[in-house]
Structures are given as C-alpha cells and as structure tokens.
Amino acid sequence: MTGKSLRSDVTVIGGGLVGMATAIGLAQIGLSVTIIDMAPKGDLVAQEYDGRSSALAYASCRLLDGLGIWDHMEPYAQPILEIRVSDGPSLFHLHFDNETLGDGPLGHMVENRHTRIALFKRLEDIDTITYLAPEKVARIERTHGEARVITESGIEVSSTLLLGCDGRNSIVRKHADIGVTHWGYGQTGIVCSIEHEFSHCGIAHERFLPSGPFAILPLTGNRSSLVWSEKDHLVETIMALGPKAFEAEVKKRAGDFLGDISVIGGRWAYPLTLQCADKFHDNRLALVGDAAHGMHPIAGQGLNLGLRDVAALLEVIADSARVGLDYGDEGTLERYSAWRHTDTLTLLSVTDVLTRLFSNDIAPVRHLRDAGLATVDKITPLKNFFMSHARGTVGDLPRLLRGEPL
Template identity: 50%
Template structure:
C-alpha cells in the first residue's frame, strides 16, 4: 500500500507565471483548494532583471481581473491603450501613408486594454495569493513526476514530498514537462525570427497609442507604458538579432531610431534588453486524465498582436467556469466530462487564433513589392470601412465569441 501523501488539494497548479498565478486565484474563487508549485521563489520573480517584458492585457482580460478583485492593483501601474495604429514601412524610411488607425472611443468608453509591466503584474497577483487561505504556495520547488488515474492524481516534488490532488493544472510553459509526461504531442514550428524586448524613453507623450509597425524582418511594436515610456517588442531575423543584442547602447539606440522614427521625438533605450526565440505550437489535446493544459503549455503564438497572455487567460476563465459549474452539481474537479468540455471550448479558439497570427506574420514579414502594395491597399481599405473596423476593434478588445463569465466581468 503506498504511503499517505504529505499534502492534499483539489487542484495542483504547476507553474507560477502570470497564467499560473491567475489560474490559482480563479480556481480558488471557483471554490477549490489550490496548491501552487513553482521553481522560482515569488520574491525572485519580482526583480526587474527576471522578466523585463510588459504585457498588453486586453479589455476582456481586464474584466476577468475586475471579477477577481485585482484590476485596481494592475491599473495603478498600468497604461490604458486608447488608440492602435497599424503601418507598413522599411528601416530608415517614413511609414507608408496607407495605414490603419483604431480609436477605442469609437466603440465605447473603455480602452482597448492595459499595458502592465510583468513585474508589477506578478506583485499584484502574488499579493492576492498571499491573502487567499484556499491557496498554498510551495516555491521554489519542482515536480519530478506525477501519477494520474480514475481515483485521483498525485505529484512528487524534488524534495520527496507528495501531493495528492483531484486535478493537475499544467501552467509549466511552452516546453511543459507535464504535457510531455502525458504523451501529448504538439504541432508547431520555429520562426526564423527573434523577439528583442526593451523599454524606451521618448521626448513626447504617446497619449496611449500602441503602434504596430511592420518591417521586412517582422513587426516592430511600440506599446505605451506609464510616463513618456514605451515597451518595445522588436522582431528581427535570427541571424541579425545576436549582433543587436551585443551592441553597446549608442549603437543599439541608433538602430532603434532607424526603425522607431521621430513620432515621439528623441528616443533612447533604458534598462536591460531581453531576447526570445519565436515559435508557434498548439497541443493536439488540451486535457488528459485529471490533467488540464493551460496557457503556453497548450499553445504558443507569434507576439505579432500581443495575444499570447490573453489567449491563456481565456483558458483560465473557461476552466474556472467549467469546474465551478461542475462542483455546484457535485462533480469531482477532475471529472473527465468537465475536462472534455474545457477542451472543446478552448482548443478550436486557440487553433484559429494561432493560424491567424501565423498568417499575419508571414504576410507582413516580406519586402516583395507586389505584396507590400497589396497589404498597404488592404490597410487603407479597412480604414474606410467602419463596420469592418469595429469588428477588428472588438477582436482587439477580446470581446468576440462565446466568452466565459469572468471575461464579461461576472462572478463565477
């Protein structure tokens, strides 16, 4: 007879990134006891050098955080996105005059979303977890193996402790050991691109404008932060990116200005640079026996429209709703039909979003004259079609499709 587990919980969430932290909070609101395991101590993840990225939290995701009581904390250090401009061009040249401009005020009083630096978001989420008795955090710690069956699941930590759970929630990233252990394959590919992320300061205010400027190497996103600062997500060819990362600040800023232009006056980089290889993947299944894949464990997108985290938060909201509804009628949190419902809800949406983002990246990451002309004319055409513009704006806000209650700002 196996020894008794050291700990028991309804849901074991593995992975303490933004999606993992939000999953733990949402599942606690759904009425589950939660143990969150992460290999990084919470205080270490708050250091500016740990994660220099900022995240665009779409309007629907903001509604989720409102429903969980976290939006005010995020907004305190966040910058509303009031406008989105999409343009095409080449380094060192002015953008094409044929562009697309979205105004949030055209479809309501709320912004498209909120730009929040990841370290600030982590602080707010960790503070919320510390105040929820239903959540126990074990970090730093590492899950070395799991067992899952009809009667329940268990996980073994590197220090030898065991945790029994009704459900394991894999928020353990793109390479997801839990997904691999379950034998779930992925479909995907690497892009010949690298994402370079840094923060820039500029002379003139951005007024809440997010600018997606497409260059031959890929999208060059300028995303507004608080003050006269923006987060830069610079997609560059894989063979050139290492050279840019090695440049001293003066040379790097010179290359940055060739692409950034003078729309906000003088500009220079501040803080560290980070680089990330870019890839697309989607899991062939989002669930297995007493296992749910959430966020990057289930899918990974090109950052072309900043939808990666928001897609993961849609997973969180759907899973929390499915489990909350099941628990109300007496079902086990790891019930196979509940997990099947979660998978049906989320997989098609993820495949469609991934395919669209992949297509946009391929369309705009080319310098062939006929294709450049066609896409510029396409941007100009959408600019002159109010109905189609509103449709794209609702997509940017994340308010298209069948939304879980949390994404409508409603309680579970």
C-alpha cells in the same frame, strides 16, 4: 519540507501569470490549491526577470477585476486609446480609436512584473492556496481518481486535478505524452523599454518592417515597451552591441515622433514560434496558457488567449463543483478542451497568416497588404469588427470575460 505530504483539491504546476490567476479563481470557487513553481518568488518579481509587458485586452482586464487582482495592478496600467498600424514607410495605414466604439480603452499595457506583484498581493488575502517555490517536479503519477506530484525535495502533493500552467516547454504536457505542432518564423523578439521626451498619448504603434513587426507600446509615464522582431541570424550581434550602438539601432527603427529617446533597463530576446498541443486535457490533467499554445506576439494575444483558457476552465469547474460533480473527471475536462480548442486554432491561424503576410518585402505582397490596410481603414463595420476582437469581446465568452461573477 523533505518527505512532507500535502493534499489539495487542485495542483497547479507553474506559477506564472496564467497559473496564479487560475489558482486565485479556483480559491474563489472554494477549492484548495497548491502552486509549484521552479523559480524563486524573488526572481519572478525582479526588474530583470523577463522585461516583457503585455497588452491586456479589455475582456482580460474584466477577468482580472472579477478575480480581485485588477485593483492591485491598475496604478501601473496604461490605457491603450488608439492603435496605429503602418507598413514601413508606406503612406497606407490603419487606425483604431477607442472613441469609435465608445466603450472605454481598447485595453491596457502592463509590465508583466507588476502583474506578478499584483497576483502575489492578491494571494496574501487567500489562505487556501499553498505556494511552493523554488521546487522542481521530479515525478508525476496519475490514477483514475487522483494525480500525485513528487518534487525533487521530496514533497508529495496529491489532488483531484492537475493543471499544467508551466509554459511552452511544459513538463506536464510531456509527462502526459501530448504531442505538439510547432514551427518558427526565423524571427526573434528583442524586448526593451524606452523613455521619451514627448507623451505617447496612449497610442500603440505597430510597424511592419522587412525583418518583421516593430511595436512601440505605451507604458505609464513617458515610457514605452518595444517588441522588435528581427531575423534570427542578426540577433546575436544586436544583443552584443554596446549601449550607445543598441540605442542608435532602436532610434533608427522608432523614428523621432516621440522626441529624444533613451533605452532604459535591460534587453531580452525571445524566439518567436507558433505551437499548439494536440489536445488540452488527459486523465485528471489539463493544460492552460502557453503550456497549451504559443504564438507570435504580432497581435499581442498570447496572454489574452491564456486568460480565456483560465475563464473557461474556471467556469466548467465551478459548474461541476457546485452541483457536487467530480470537477476533475473526463466530462468536465472534455467541456474545457472542446470550448478552448476551436477558439485557439482560429486565433493561431489568423496570427500565422498575419505574421507571414507582414514579414516579407516581396513587392506584390507589399501592395496587397497596403491595399488591405487602406480598405479596412475605410470600412467602419470592418474596423469595428477588428476592434472588438482586439478588445476580446467577441465569441462564446465565459462569464468572467463578460464581466459577470464566476
């Protein structure tokens, strides 16, 4: 491919969950897209790639349905019927039940690998998307009317709009010199899956332990995904434990309500931080998903927030393109940025407060949050408010998240 020149309407750097969903939506609008990812496709769908599973809010599932992706993932999606939140051994807890709202599951748990496989399956039906991988970006150039990407192997891709969907260390963001606010919590997320004797009954458990939140999230069959937030300085030792010792630590934290437990597959460690780009667009360029923002997984909202970006961006681009306007111009991108920035800052702030509140063992703070959990659990309208947020059905929602066509 060396020396080859390509032209497409939009170039997407980063073919992760957000980048691929964006590209599929753009193709649905009638635009041609080139996706560039540095990882080989085989790695992205391999069992050992990231071990992560995502709790997809009800509204995110609607978006994936609207983009023709959901049918490919549904067989691997476990409906979340209840969420139980507890504060360590305290008797106070919070219980969300999908039957209270009476409008289907609160969301679905899907292994990221299966979502990626579904995205690649959907790509097979579309001939206006060019997928280049593994390809590293060597240079990005932008003029008033165009963005050009040159890869290390010498392929040149020019387009009307460039999208940075390249994750937390986005080179697109760095290229545009967009600053980022960033802080850590001294915590790392250890991720693994377990197989258990009893059914999880579709219940997601979030326990607040002194080292940080410990989540047991239901997968299809008698399996669950664990996100174990641990203090940074202990993580190297935990990750180096032999299989039996690691399993014993997991059992200590998970308890015995699922019967006999065994750890299946690998284990992964992710630094847990908060970050937000100073702005989400620049000349001929926009940031989407983790390239724009990242958060602690305490509320399982990172990807859901990224998919809200996707829905908003697709809507402003579709509205401009349909009336013959330049969908990569300042006006269109400014609408996207303004729409997404406030919602993002709100969710980041809420997540930050929750993480701090539920990651310490100081007695007055513990009493305060126990009282908070007990209060919310007893006030139905307040509970419904939180549940609607968990389902992603509140706020100024783009059409795709409302279940309407693009």
